[in-house]
Each structure stands twice: as structure tokens, then as C-alpha cells.
Amino acid sequence: MAQPHDAARLARLSDEALMELVASGDSAALAQLYDRHARVVYGLALRMLGAAEPAEEVVQETFWRIWKRAATFQANSAFLPWMFGIARNLCIDELRRRQVRPIATGNHEDLLAALPDQQQNVEQSTIEIERRRLITNALADLPADQREVIELAYFSGLSQREIADHLQSPLGTIKTRIRLGLQKLKQALLHYGIDVHDH
């Protein structure tokens, strides 16, 4: 049984360190992860599903699976790709259940615009704000066609072939755009000096 932790101590721990506690059955550590990341998971689900109720379900189910599968999380790997992978897969499952996929119309203002975070806890959200600023800048620096295929792949859950069909472009062209776009994104983020291990 995990020992109780005060919130201040938990707040200083990295995501990966919190996961070790979660794996030992520490629900306070999970609550800390929730408080730290639920807003972004909810934002992702809203972006992918376009409705609040299923997005709420995704948030709850994501953190429930983190709780239940904590023992399978590899201590030397990054938490965020694992967590967002769970959330995104749940969103794609929901989209498949509905058999519809809200595909971006080409207006990326909602994705690129930095909305004011009026409800955020300032202490908790510094990294979140910074990450959001950097990723939106990095996406904005991409050529529009590369940004578009990345969004279709990630937020609409389309495969490369589905993107090619949707855009009526050759599959090879789509693969090239994805490869180049993602490489540039990686370089930009490295240049900005952030990675997913930051907390």
C-alpha cells in the first residue's frame, strides 16, 4: 500500500516518478497526473471528437487505464507519448464507433491560435503554456501542406492512404509530406529546446 504524499511533494516529482507511485497503488500520484495533464487530454479529445460528453469520457477512461496499466509502463520511457497514445486511441475508437471522422476543413486557426487559459492554475500550467506556444509556433513554421497532413494523421486519425484519398493526392506525395513535416517539427522542437521529459 502506498504511503500518502503531500501535494507539494508530488508536484515536484516527474511524470515518470509519479508513475512508479501509481504502479504501487498510490491514487494521490494519479490525481497529481490528472491535475497536471487532464486539460491537455481534454483539449485533444475535444479537438478530435468535437463534443464535450465523449471528450469527458475519454479523459476519465484515459486516466483509468493509466491507473490499471501502470505496471506495464516502462520506467525508462517517456510518460507523455504513452498517455497521449492511450487518449488518442480512445478517440479513434470513438470515431470508428461513430463511423465518422471530423476532418479539418483547412481552417487551422483553432489549432494555431493560442487561446487565453483563464481557468488554469498558474503554477501547474507554466510548462503547458510554454509547450503550447512552442508547438503552435513550430506548426506555424511548417509549409501548409505538410501541416495539413500531420493534422489529418494525428487529429483525424487517418492513415496515409486515407489522407491520400481525402486530398486526392498520390500516396507517395502524402508520405513525403508527412516525413518532411515531422522531421521539421522534430528539429524545430529540438531547436526550441523542449522535450516530453520536461516537467
Add this chain to the structure above:
Amino acid sequence: MHHSDQEHEQSLLAAAALGSLDPSDLSALEQLLASSPTARAELQQLRETVALLPYAAPPATPPAHVRARLLERIAADQAQRAPAPLPAPARRAGWLAPAMLAMLAVVVVFFGGLTLSLQGQVAALSETNRQLLAAVTDLRQAVAANEAQQAQLAAQLARSEQQIARLNEQVAHERLLVSFVSAPGVATRELRPTRADLTARGEMYMYPGESQAVVVFSGLPPLQPDRVYRFWLSDGAQRIAAGTFHVDAAGLATLVVNAPREVNAFTEVMVTVEPATDAVPGEVEVILTGTL
């Protein structure tokens, strides 16, 4: 490696990181990852890059109930999977190897958890079984009550049908009497008591040439159950029994006589008191007589 091969591999890794790999490329990716540590490292980096994409979506605070329900769910899960108390250390544990102790602990916890889980399931099944048995008992009682009620209603219905049949018979009888005694051309004959202490009498209504007649009696004393009044027709040569009857509490009775031939062919009528059946011994006494 050719440049194009490198681009192909990069495309596989990029698509895999974004979760947009076509199924037809899956085996190629698996081969690449199996053979190239560099590719595995690159995929890891790309995945970490992709993991920042969710921050591009406008974040929003989920409603408070989402967190509350999650924590409730987790609390319930914790309560359910609470580990069984570990057994007290054995005295000889000191010389057991640590690995054996660890294995033992795992086995104990596993079977403890399994036992708890099974106990929980057995308790739940037992409760369900108890509820089902109670429900079945209730249903049986309800069915039995319904059957009893049904039997009661059936008996009541049979009694009602018998009563209705009797009433119909009585109505038909009354109609016959009324039509008989009030019909034009009917002849009446009087039956008188044979003893001076009797006030009884009879009035016979008959049509000349008809075999049917009606006799109305009054003043006859009610009889014991084993005795009856019998009506007789006589033509001087033989005497014919033409029906039995009882009187009501007021001493009244009506008898419809169906004679073997026209009633006016007989010269005398009488009423006797006799045993109800041949098995019952007793005297035969003439109570009323009349001439036709």
C-alpha cells in the same frame, strides 16, 4: 544505404509515430525495427515529438465531475483489490533464501487475492441465489393462492349454475301451474282428509281428455326425511302411483301429474304417506282422497 531507402524508412517511422501507418506497411516497419537500433531510437524521438501535438489543441478544463468519478472509481478499485494480510513470518524463515521468500510472498498474495476474489464471487452468487429462491417461493405462493381462488370461484360458479337451473325449473313449473289453473275449461276436483283431525286438503286441476293435471295441496304436515307423500290414480280395477312430493314449512305443495292416459278415465285419487324408499320399512297411510 541508398537515399531513397533512407527516405522510405523515414516515412515508415514518421507514419508509425503519427499512428497513420497503412496496414500494408506494418511488416516492413517490424523488420526495420527488428534490425536497426538507430531506427528504434529515431521512432522514439519522433514519438516524443508527436506527443507534443496535443498541446496544439486548445486546452480546456474538464468538468469537476470527471475527476470526482475517476477518483471514486479508483477508490472502489483499491477497495476491491486490497491485498490479503500477509502471514506471520515463520520461525524457520531465517534460513530460507530471499528468492524463496519472495516467491512465497507472491504465491501467498496471489492465492490470497484469488481466494478473496473467489469468496467475493461466491458471496455474490449466494446472495443472488437467495434472492432467486425467495422470488421463486413468492411466485409459488402467488400461484397457489391463485389456484385456490380459482377453485373457489369454480365451486361458486357451479353452485350458481345449479341454483340457476333450479330457479329455471321452478319458473317453468310456476308458469305451467299458472297456465294450467287459469286456462279456460279447466275442471277442479277436491281431495279431502281421511281423518277428522287433519285440516289438509287438495285441489286438482284437470282437462277432460288430457293426461296431465295439477294438484295443489295445503295443510299437510311436513314429514320426516325418510317419508314422502305419494299421489295415486285409481280406475277401480288398479291403482297407479303418479308421483311423490314434500310440502314446505307452511304445509303447501304443488304436484304435476302425468297420468298414463287421460285423467278423466280414472275415478278416484288419493295421497298416502309412505317410506321414502323400499329399503325403509314403515306403514302406508292414506291421508287424502277424492273422486273424479
